Amino acid sequence: MSTPPGIDTSGTAAPTAPATVSQAAALAAELAAAGWLAPDWVDAWDRVDRAAFVPDRVWVPAPDGYHRLDRADDPARWHALAHTDTALITQVDDGTGAPEFSLRPTSSASMPRMVASMLDHLHVREGHRVLEIGTGVGITAALLAGRLGDDAVTSIELDPTVAADARTALHRAGHHPHLLIGDGTRGCAEHAPYDRVLSTFSVHTIPPAWVAQSRSGGRIVTPWGSALYNGVLLALDVDTDAGGAPRASGPVVGDAAFMWERGQGVRGGVMDTVHDQDPGTPSTTTLDPKLLVDDRDAAFCTGLFVPGVRRSIGRPPDATRDDGEFTLWLVDARTQSWACVDRTPGATVFETAAHGPRPILTQVEAALAWWNAHGRPERTRFGLTATADAQTAWLDDPSNPLPTTHSDARP
Structure with missing residues (x-):
């Protein structure tokens, strides 16, 4: 049989040794x-x-x-x-x-x-x-x-x-x-x-080949996540759609923080995008950034709505992890956009700054508003349906897709 392009099957057997x-x-x-x-x-x-x-x-x-x-x-x-x-x-x-x-x-x-x-x-x-x-x-x-x-x-x-x-x-x-x-x-x-x-390894997007090469009735298990949240474990069952094309669909079944597939990962630090850029016009928000730091369900859901957005946390030199003072940076390297929120303990309004064409903070606020309106669902209530052409995240059932589909969540 011929070997698929880019795949090498060379190698020889080494001596065997008994396991302990x-x-x-x-x-x-x-x-x-x-x-x-x-x-x-x-x-x-x-x-x-x-x-x-x-x-x-x-x-x-x-x-x-x-x-x-x-x-x-x-x-x-x-x-x-x-x-x-x-x-x-x-x-x-x-x-x-x-x-x-x-x-x-x-x-x-x-x-x-x-x-x-x-x-x-x-x-x-x-x-x-x-x-x-x-x-x-x-x-x-x-x-x-x-x-x-x-x-x-x-x-x-x-x-x-x-x-x-x-x-x-x-x-x-x-x-x-x-x-x-x-x-x-x-x-x-x-x-x-x-x-x-x-x-x-973790993926943002399910490779179509995995679905196409699976038998109907098969199953795909993979770590999955967004640039904001890595990650969860998906268990997708494979069947065919109304037109006979293969598809894989299933729920989040647990947590699984794995390294990213090398073609879907991002090299360089999150803050590389921020370096030497004009911070733009200061503003304020009522969004407490602690939600995206401490609540994994909130962070996971938000990541589905804002594909490509990564985060970093900065603290003043004299601050500690427990005192709650920090700056949350949200960065999209592809559009060279970023936003930051300064958190002061006890405050209800927080100072912000932003740069670039993508309104990251507005998108994050909308995502969290949706999450709150739907009862703050846990991440295991979400799932994914993937075909050769697209993938769609859903809540509770494939018939209930998210308003913003997860069709291409590459960073």
Whole structure:
């Protein structure tokens, strides 16, 4: 069979090595006891040792950012973290060797409870064929292959170095799924149709290929969000519309803050757009910016109405997180527009400034007015319908679309 354009299937198997079953089983038992691991996945987790897939160098989340941890320097801590329910950054700055102070995470070993939750929502059963988008370190591919068989799993990774490391780890663990290098947003027509599609990165827009390559009755599970809010987990069921065209539709089923798909993410800091720009005419608003900082449901809903708008928070040098004094910056890099709101504790009217053609603050105020008028709905009441041409966010049911559709929420 021919290989899809941009996809490389080269690579050779590496020697196999036994998994540390006791440690794998201990992690599985911990996840199961906490309610994260579904019973039908326990056996697969028992046989996959997470440490066999975690690279020797990782970056560990810390209050002031990320701290590098090398296995050779502190093997006890490395092993402890590899076998616990914590996310580990496995690549920064696309592996370019940028200065340590930048530390922009670009690949990771996801928190095991999150992997377990996503696999549970996938609703796999024997005989299913699965497409995984974003191989990463290879743990999820190993779990899928362990449950469904190697031939039933196709996994695509964009980064050749990450893909090579995952291939080595998978082969050493005795798993040989279809491992490809390429743009996962294009899927892989060679092994389609798929009963299940699982993405391990966040998207603003559901790639049409994922829908087109899914079997009717299939399911797509993916992290999803807006530039303002990352993110939530979608479980989309695939069928056909009245004209026979494929579509995927389903609700938000939980939270899932993952790295963005590289083509849909934004490089550079939020404040790069603000630098050296005229602040325009000062004004005021009754919108308390604390709502967008502290209320995740408000932030999520607002993000659907204002695609492309990112945020940043600035505090005076003597302010603390608890005193409630800060400036909320809202930025749209595409139109070079921004707005800011200064929050003073106890105030009911707040000073603002803005720049650029997009009326960001007006749009945010309208979004929050809609959210309040509809009973301040939780984010799990929202959902999405995606076709080859568009996607539409809705509240409670696909027949109740948002006034401003989520047809293109790229930043």
